[in-house]
Amino acid sequence: MNLLNVEKKGWQSIAHIKKKAANKSAECKEKRLASIRTHQNEKRANESTECRETRLAGNRTHQNKERANESAECREKRLTKQCEYDQRNHVTVYNSSTTADEIRKFHTAVSSGPLYICSCCDQLWYKHIVTAAKKIKISNSDMVKYLLRKTSVNDVEWICLSCFRYLKKNKIPPFAAKIGMSLPLKPDFFDLNELECRLTAST
Numbered sequence: 001m002n003l004l005n006v007e008k009k010g011w012q013s014i015a016h017i018k019k020k021a022a023n024k025s026a027e028c029k030e031k032r033l034a035s036i037r038t039h040q041n042e043k044r045a046n047e048s049t050e051c052r053e054t055r056l057a058g059n060r061t062h063q064n065k066e067r068a069n070e071s072a073e074c075r076e077k078r079l080t081k082q083c084e085y086d087q088r089n090h091v092t093v094y095n096s097s098t099t100a101d102e103i104r105k106f107h108t109a110v111s112s113g114p115l116y117i118c119s120c121c122d123q124l125w126y127k128h129i130v131t132a133a134k135k136i137k138i139s140n141s142d143m144v145k146y147l148l149r150k151t152s153v154n155d156v157e158w159i160c161l162s163c164f165r166y167l168k169k170n171k172i173p174p175f176a177a178k179i180g181m182s183l184p185l186k187p188d189f190f191d192l193n194e195l196e197c198r199l200t201a202s203t
């Protein structure tokens, strides 16, 4: 092996070590950040509503101050970055939608009619107002007793978002059928579908 080869080998080794160190430091950084995130999540899970409000208000004030002083260039950069993030995560940017977009969205949302029965309040809802009742079985199984085990569209047990929020917080939904807030039984002589039946009962 001549001198040139030794030197070449030496340089390759240094480059290899540097590369390894860079990879290692990236790994360490990732580990450190993951640990910070876990700690922060734990802390936030235990914080009181008041503390959370104070923290968020502080964040907002800080952000407003920063934005008031930022240059046009920085603002442009920030908005581009935000836009990329939204696209990557499929976030719907409502600010940029027009009235026509909103009307179109509304028509799409209500196109299939209020056919979803909430298994808790027994009311009929549109698709975007309900979620699968099995979610409550997972998040708070103690509150399953307030469900009627009623299925509707696609033979799935649905729950409206309002009832879902109450049950998730261990609270009884104000319109839960199990506490007597159910519709009266349909008389046999009424030849009505689910929607007609509910509309007649509530007037």
Ligand SMILES: [Zn+2]
Pocket: 118, 119, 120, 121, 122, 123, 159, 160, 161, 162, 163, 164
């Ligand atoms: Zn409901």
